[in-house]
Structures are given as structure tokens and as C-alpha cells.
Amino acid sequence: MTEKNPTFSSRRRSAILTSCLLAAVVGFLWLFPSIWYTATDVQSRRVWLSPQTKVKGWSFGEEPVAESAERLLVADSLFNGAFTNQTDRTVVRVFSAKRFTANSRDIGLFVHTPDRCWTQGGWRLEPVEPSFVDLTVHGVPMRFERRVFVAGGHRELVYFGGLVGGQPLPYRLDHNYSVALKYQVKRREGVTDTAGAGQRAFDPLFWGRIWDSFVARRALMGPKQFVRLSVGIREGDLAKADKELQDFLPLWLQPVDFEQELEEWQQQQS
Secondary structure, eight states: OOOOOOOOHHHHHHHHHHHHHHHHHHHHHHHHHHHHHHOOOOOOEEEEEEEOOOOEEEEEEEOOOOHHHHEEEHHHHHEEEEEEEEOOOOEEEEEEEEEEEEOSOOOOOOTTTHHHHHHHTTOOOEESSSSSSEEETTTTTEEEEEEEEETTEEEEEEEEEEEETTTEEOSOOTTOOOOHHHHHHHHTOOEEEEEEHHHHHTTTTHHHHHHHHHHHHSSSSSEEEEEEEEOOOOGHHHHHHHHHHHHHHHHEEEEHHHHHEEEEEEHHOO
């Protein structure tokens, strides 16, 4: 009878233990998001902000979204166009994108904000304060990023914000802001890093919303909506442009029940 090799048995037990620990770690990481990211804003109801095409005193013209942008967003619902005031011809440009499903392989709706897309499209970002504004839209408190973009002699005031799970975000959408400012400086210097990828990788602000979401225990993934609206700044009157957007916002977006719209969309897919 041969005796068992104690060294072999010890190595075998160690390998089994290591495999079990690795499996436990993988299982924990797999389940952690569903356990941790469960907090909700108890003071805020769950809604979608439904874009309207008919606003009294305004005429609407739909504008197609570029195919490349559609593929990039992978949105389930897109709304893009411009409203023209029938009295003073003020033009408010609007955009809404909704994602009813959550797929980790899809790029987030909040990744390509105007700070990134507009500057790469040739607009110049003009620093302005405050860089965000807190508004209440039909009882829903929302923080909108506030920007001024310039192209040629035209200046455009832009607001953008979003919802996740039918509720306001616990983090700002300013993750591309500092990189955009650096990007346009480098572009003037002739540097050809068109995407600014290297700058984003080491920019603390870019990763900030992930940490803010973790601390708040609010999901980054899940059904979400991104909204943007803008208006030209006439005669340099920024305060007037702010008022125009803030007055128009609740006219364009109307609250609808979160679960009901989500269910209706799911039924359409079946």
C-alpha cells in the first residue's frame, strides 16, 4: 500500500480553497450592484418627462438625428426638433432620448453630453457661471447643466439633464466639462486628439459621477432619459435666454407615469 503524498494533498486542498474563494468573489461582485444600488428618492415620484409637439403659441419642426448619433446612443425613443415662437420668432431647439432597457454592452445615454459632442462638432465652449441650474419641472426637482456654446458669431445657451429610474440624478452630468475646455485649447494648438480620450482617462471629474452614484446608492444603469434644450442668446442678454428656456421647459415636457409608459413600451415589443 502506498502512502498518500502529504504535499500533494496540501496543494490540492489549497487549489480547491482558492477556487472556492474566487467563485465567492465573482458571485459577490455579480450580486453587489443589485443589492447596493437600490436607493430611491422618497420625496420624488417616478415619472418620464414626455416631450410634446404641440405647445400653444409655438410651431414645431421635427429634425432627424444623424444615423451615427442614433447608433451611438442606442436609444429606444428619440425626439429632436425646434420650436419657433409665432410672435417673436424665438427658436428653442429640443432633444430627448429614452432608454427603456438596461444593457451593459450599450454606451450610456449620459456619456456623450454636449460638452463632448458639441465641441467635437466645431462649437466652442464659453465658460459661464453658474455652470448648472436647479429647476423644478412639474414637481420633479432636477439639476440641469448650463452651458454657452459659440459658433461663428452665434451664441447658444444650452441646458441638459436627465432621469434614471424615473427620478432625478444624484450626480451632475459635468463629467466631460473640464476635458472639453482642455480639448479646445489643444485643438487651437494643433493637437489632433480629436476624442480627448487620453485626457478623460486621467480626469477626476470624468469619474466623479460613478463615485457620486456609489455613495448615493443610486443606479447608473437602468431605464433613463436624457433631455436637452437650447436657445440663441440675442443682443448678449443671457438672463433673457435663461428665462426663455425656463419658461419653455414645463410647456415642452409633461410628466407621465413611469411604470405605465415602461409597460406600454414592453407590450409594443412583444
